[in-house]
Amino acid sequence: MDHTKLKEIATSVFDVPSHLPLTIEDYFEDKEAYFVWEEGMEEGVSVRLDSEGRLLALHAFLHDSELPEISLEERIEIAKAFLDKHYGEELSRWTLVKQEAGYLEFCPVIMEIPIEDAGVTIRVNKKGIVTDVSYRPLEVEPKILSYIAPKEQVLAEVKKDIQLKLSVASIIKVIHLGEVDRLALVYEWDGFYRPIPVDGSKVDQIIEEESQVMVDPPAPTNRLMNWSVEELIGITPDLEKIREGDMEDVSAVVWRKAGFEEKEGTLSVDDYIHNRAGETVKAKFDKKSGKLQGFLWFMERDGNVDLSSQECLQLAVDYIQAINPELLENFTLKLVERENINTEKQLFHFEIFLKNTSLQLPTMLGVNVNKRTGRVYFYSGIDIDLKSAAALETNPPISMEEAVERISKSLDIELKWKIDYDEDEKSYKLVYKLCDKESGNPIRYVDAVSGELILAERD
Incomplete structure (x- = not known):
């Protein structure tokens, strides 16, 4: 047309x-x-x-x-x-x-x-x-299977291998059924989202990234503690504020160099993105505390310092200290070692631990440092109340065995059609999906204090 x-x-x-x-x-x-x-x-x-x-x-x-x-x-x-x-x-x-x-x-x-x-x-x-x-659209009719393993058989196999880990999780009311926003000590069940083959074959275990190794980062140096927020972001006099606004609990600000030339003559998506985001710096702040939560540069900057990877890592840690000093005072950071595909831009991702218990948060703690310019182009912080998190007790009243039993008693499975991403052409396959027996919702956690199940909203 x-x-x-x-x-x-x-x-x-x-x-x-x-x-x-x-x-x-x-x-x-x-x-x-x-x-x-x-x-x-x-x-x-x-x-x-x-x-x-x-x-x-x-x-x-x-x-x-x-x-x-x-x-x-x-x-x-x-x-x-x-x-x-x-x-x-x-x-x-x-x-x-x-x-x-x-x-x-x-x-x-x-x-x-x-x-x-x-x-x-x-x-x-x-x-x-x-x-x-x-x-x-339904692009292709699903194939009708000749054999589906009995529900009881599959469920019995799943119950033999419920593996949990203790963590501090951010419970979010829009994601978790009947909950309020809170931090909780929980037993986390990663297996809740895994589709199960309906032919009775063993579930493929999702292997955690074997190459993922966590190591201690260097200690902070205090060298950025007196920097202003503008200095940490990198705001200079030639940048002018072009937009700001509120989005729920976050305030956002956008800067751009004066004299930026917008593209005219077309209404393409590419030109729209260029005119709105090109050559900008975007930052977000917690609306209540005013604390910097993150920023991202959409422009290149001059520089010729040629930092080593270790020097980039040190700068990343110093940024975290300057923006969130209480994070390093009350928690332990572990650097997740990964291959940096772009050797010029070093992305560092940190896991956070409270008394050896990991924090599972909706946002990652990450810093991107450019080796050539020696500048931070991206910072992603965390948006939780660190004081409340630090006060959490990490010795669970409910044992892991009890948590497994709670899940096992409430566990059910149901048949679902899902897109088969293993096929070259789009198709649908029938799978068993794990769910709570009463509500039909996925079981995400067991509260390690109360023993209550924490359910996720349906897909």
Whole structure:
């Protein structure tokens, strides 16, 4: 389909407010078309189509405070009408597998098992606006298997090999079922996400990176302790602040050199990224404490110092000390030794331990140092309350054997269709997935203090 027709279809998908300018119009090897209308980061609409004009994705975030709220029934009707308009023929062959608060999910069902990696989802907000649509076509029919190992047999084998490790984990309410944001001493079960072959063959154990070795980093030198935040990031007088804003608990700031030339004449994704991120420095700060959480340079800098790898490592440790001195005072850092693919840019990743117990956090502690310039281009810190973490008791009242027993008693498995990434062409395979017997959710941890299971949200 020609580009003009695709654009016509995109503009008909959603009633884009007239004050939103078109900022991206791009076509990818005639396979997909992508359109974005937005005003800064406040409002926007994006539409993605395939080469035949079929809607692949829609996302809208608009100021709708002046609109009246509608009933849940009306939201469901709007969702069904939208889906029928765009996917009527396929929708008639799919099954409604989930419906809640303005959210609908339809997908194909084979052997009475939903193929959740295909189908369509839609969300309609309280004002009646379609805010999210995601469509994934069923590209190939799954093969019907002649043999599936009995559930009881597979479950018995899994229970023989439940391996846990003690750690301090960041429990996040949007990821873990019925939880609040907190740090907890837990028994971690990595096996919870592993698909199990339905033919009864032994599960392939995921081997931890054998080459991964953790060593003690050098002690900090205190040489950066008096540096300001701007000095640590590398902000110089020729950089001007061009954007800042808040995102939940984080404040973000962007700097750029004066005189930067934006690309004009096209609305491609590449030019959009160039105009928005080219030659910038981005940093984020904790909104409450103001502490630097991370920064990233999108420009090269001058320098000709030729640091050794050890000197780069020392600089990385000194940065961590200057930004988070209490981290080195109350915790132990271990350097994860890895091959640096780019020898000029040395990326150092550190594991954090509290009294020999590892901290499992949603963000890594990492520093990227350029050997040639002697400058830090990337810093990724951690966003937890270090004082609370340091006060945690690491001697668990619940033994590992008890934790294994808790999981074993609550463990169940269910059949799931999953994309087979081992095949050259896209296909689907049937697997057993581990889950909690009562809720059907994955078992992520056992609380090492209370003994309660901590469940992950469903995929």
